[in-house]
Amino acid sequence: MDDLTLAIRPPAEARYAAELARLAADDAAPKPAGWHLSPRAVRRFLLGDPKVGVTRKFYGDDPLVDRAIVSLMSQQGLMLVGEPGTAKSLLSELLAAAISGTSGLVVQGSAGTTEDHIRYGWNYALLLAEGPSERALVPSPVLNAMRSGRIVRFEEITRCPPEVQDALISVLSEKSLALPELGPDAVASAAPGFNVIATANLRDRGVHEMSSALKRRFNFETVHPINDPEFERELVLKQLAERLGTAGVSVTGERDVAEVLVRTFQDLRTGRTAEGTSLNRPDAVMSTAEAVNVLHAAALEAVYLDNGKLSAAHVARQLQGVVLKDSPEDGKRLRAYVDHIVKERAGRSGAWKDFYQAARALKLG
Ligand SMILES: Nc1ncnc2c1ncn2[C@@H]1O[C@H](COP(=O)(O)OP(=O)(O)OP(=O)(O)O)[C@@H](O)[C@H]1O
Ligand SMILES: [Mg+2]
Incomplete structure (x- = not known):
């Protein structure tokens, strides 16, 4: 493994490893199943707590952070929308790092995103040699997150074609994904702790391009520029x-x-x-x-x-x-x-x- 702390921009869990460890050590509050930290500790990680040497990382809208944390405990996904550069990606990274211990399960939305990026693909050499098998299946970050009970981040979701976005509907409503190639009953079920944080930029193609079926499965939060x-x-x-x-x-x-x-x-x-x-x-x-x-x-x-x-x-x-x-x-x-x-x-x-x-x-x- 590469040493992530030497990267130009290490992921949040590496940048703030010491803070996360201190928060975990000091965390007696109740935790939802599958969460690494309690919701209270997640809030302290984002908003800072000088008593234990935790710095503030998100500025400007503390109630939004509380609502976001609550969404992620619920059945709904969390959709962060707003103007460019308002820290939507930063928020999703910090939340995933604190809740799941990793912010690295990410789908980057673009015009080239396909359903395979949301469901699974195949290692074709193995598929041809062995036929469809668990070994030949290449899970998407979404499937990985479901199986391990972690948060998956979906960046710039509205840049994907709507029919591709809609692959998320069953994932969010049934919390499971059928794997028909592996057998008629083969299905991956989400472990506790799984959820989705999506971000969408109001200057890009816009949120109106999302199907209403998918919108209903998310709680929307608008992130505003800092006005103080x-x-x-x-x-x-x-x-x-x-x-x-x-x-x-x-x-x-x-x-x-x-x-x-x-x-x-x-x-x-x-x-x-x-x-x-x-x-x-x-x-x-x-x-x-x-x-x-x-x-x-x-x-x-x-x-x-x-x-x-x-x-x-x-x-x-x-x-x-x-x-x-x-x-x-x-x-x-x-x-x-x-x-x-x-x-x-x-x-x-x-x-x-x-x-x-x-x-x-x-x-x-
Ligand atoms: N409220 C805020 N709190 C903390 N940092 C902020 C805030 N607003 C902006 N920033 C700064 O903006 C940087 C990048 O923001 P980020 O990339 O998360 O924005 P974004 O909303 O995802 O933008 P885009 O829509 O272009 O993807 C952060 O790393 C931080 O430097
Ligand atoms: Mg972003």
């Missing part, structure tokens, strides 16, 4: 520290810069500044995930190409890669934001001034 700037700033700083920590480097000056970054993202995302001025919102997704990426890239520039002091000028230079993605109009919208809003703030602090000067020099189309 304090929370968002805390999150981006924490994620920056994590990412730089993995690389063994650090920067200075990041707090003031994060303030400028988060304010800019919130203004452009909502189309309204903190002072109450309306502005033209870019089509580009100004998500928290993008904000983290921008701050990380800015910090890399500061560390490797500059003197290690992060400046809002680094952020300004990274911003165009996020904003100039969807439509040429977005460049003009960003320009207007810089020329009016940022200019006015430039007198307020050194960070806003650095941001303004660097942003004015950008070629925004």
